[in-house]
Amino acid sequence: MMREPNAVDFWRGFALITIFINHIPGNVFQEYTYSQYGISDAAELFVFLAGWSIGIAIHGRGGQTEPALRTVLRLLSRMVEVYRAQLVITAIALAMLAGAALALDNPLLVEWHNAGPIFTDPIQATVGWVTLLHQLGFFNILPLYVVLLALAPAFVLMARIHRGLTLAMSLSLYAVCLVDEINLPSWPSEGHWFFNPFCWQLLLVLGFLAHEWHRESPRFLAWRRLLMPLGIVLVAVGAVLAVLHLRPDPLLVPEPRLLFTFDKSYLSPARLLHFLGILLAFQPLFALIQPRAPWLVRQLAALGRNSLAVFSVGSVASLAVQLVRFSTEGGFVVDVFAVGCGLFLLAFTAWFVEWRSRSPRPSSSA
């Protein structure tokens, strides 16, 4: 039986749709995603909820904590799954870009989204993309997730000893990498990862710890309610800054500059704070939506329950829509049709994955 719709799956589904739409630059729906009205975006939500989900996964039905070794193996197996998904969608994306370049006789397309080196420098770049050191534009969230899942066992096991200490460790790693600008490199192109795992791990750990506190501590719930007005203020400030396009000048802020800029790679404090504001401000929203729009809640929760498959299909679909927009020169009708097809495909993917797990698979009996 599939689990009933819940807030985590619902918001994960919401994040997946937001990411899908934001990964089609210039489409008419983009202006209506919440990313346009704040400093942080759906990536933060996605990673935080991934941490929360780890919390759900490691407890048995009766609420007891599973053995440590089982948790480590569970996270490791998830990491392998995510890595495999990243390889598959990157390979498909490369073939789509190359195929479109051939079909439209347009070499610009193989330069798109950082794909250039893979076709002009295949010897190095093949090593690069298979080891996740070379990432295509918009195909950079799963590499982050792979490293986060590799780091997760340490934090999850440490939390069994002391949660406060776990948070302190995570915060220290975040702060050191932010101040010293430590990030994983990209290769063969110079530069570094789009999402710095050493900074973004903080959100995963926060998500995980929030789940643990949420389960056990009534005080956590009380504080959450109490801080809601602060969250609303943060969201309002973020909206004003985003709409007026106000942000600090990275060459004028004092050192260490990443403490002050709105940098996405390093999850700068402003983004983190804004995201926490969103969590606090919108905490009662799910309970309000659920009785009023049960169909919507069921659909989004289904996406969220199957987030890896839906994310993978969404990544490929958003690239497909971009290619369609390019070759047809876009426009309102194309956007509505192509994005609509994409959303349908996401819903179908969620249904299909659950259908497959319900039905006996011919391949497994062969």
Place this chain on the structure above:
Amino acid sequence: MAFSLPSALLVGVSLAMGASLLGAAAQTPAPRTPIPPPGATAPGPEAPDPSLSPECRVPGSKLYTLAKLRGVKKALREHRAVDVLSVGSSSGGLGIAGSYPVRLEDALEKSMPDVAVEVQSRGVSGEIVYGAAERLRNVIAETEPDLVVWQVGTNDALARVDIEEFSRSLSETVAWIKSHGIDVVLVDPQYTASLAGDGYFDRFVAAIRTVAASEQVPLVQRYEAMRYLSARAKGEAAGGGFRLADLGFRCMAEHVTRAITVSLLEPDVTAPPPAGQTAARKPE
């Protein structure tokens, strides 16, 4: 719409520059002038530039529009290495040694023998209208270069972003970079035959030219130069757009270097621009 120096003016300016540089050399107390590189004089804009290798030979008028590079000149005056940040998607070439940033560094050092040049490169992905401009600001703050060589527009053009929004975002970003005393050289997208009839691309490339003129930064007209090379290559064995693209990559370092060295010949004196400088139409 093409905004550039009229050809006669360009010839005149380059002659005058040659003369003024000779004069400057005689007057400056410093024993050696950091600029210009030996033998670098701007050729006539309509003849294929003989300083370029034969396969990349394009007339100056098709290859660049010029503007002053104050940040680079300052580095040269202070006799320190010039830090260049190359921003764009293509690496173009087999292995590290063949990649565009390495070729650019080699070509710049060859054309300015007394000067050390350090080229760093970053592939800033995404559209400048939707966030890439912000990421570029962060990259510039991280690397603090003297000069940014920016291959701009390919991602935005492929996403068919609104051209006005693109222009606004490009102007703002270029103005921001210049406001910090850092030079910018823009490189527009490559040309390919299947885009020849695409009105959007023509307008898009023209918009970059307009911004380069109004913000007074040099522009390497890769689109125009490759169109010239493709017309010249007609009749030779067909290889389609992909062969031209390959040639375009191989020539880019040379073309960028040429635009930089010729721009360095622009006189230091801030004279009011000659009438019609920015509004003049390129002879074609």
